[in-house]
Amino acid sequence: MSGRTRDPACPERTCVGCRGRSAKADLLRVVVIEGECVPDLRGTLPGRGAYLHPSLACCDLALRRRAFPRAFRVTGGPGPLGTEQLRRYVERASREAGDTEHNATP
Structure with a gap:
């Protein structure tokens, strides 16, 4: 047992x-x-999903680590994944939340 609660009403995901x-x-x-x-x-929305804390720190860390192509299992293809729309949303959500950033230390 990992010590985590196994409450089926509250599933966990990894950022x-x-x-x-x-x-x-x-x-x-x-x-x-x-x-x-x-x-x-x-x-x-259909398709494979990846999960992210809605904070600039986590968004920047995911972009720096190139986590999205890995999470979506994208190799090669016509080019890199665009992230502008996601970045704008996270910036707006962070401003509205008072910029209480998630601690991005691993």
Whole structure:
């Protein structure tokens, strides 16, 4: 047993930025649509999802670590994944939340 609670009503996911585990509800689901990483606010868009704390620290860390191509299992292809739309959303969400950044230390 890992010591984590196994509450089925509160599944956990791993942030691709800081690699920390959090409740699924506390993370932003990201999907790829036409080569662009976009936030999936309702959690209903089709395709493979990656999870990210909605903070600039985790977003920057994920981009620096090249975590999105790895999470989406994208190799080669026509080019790198676009992240502008995701970055704008996270910046706006961070400003609205008072910029209480998630601790991005692994």
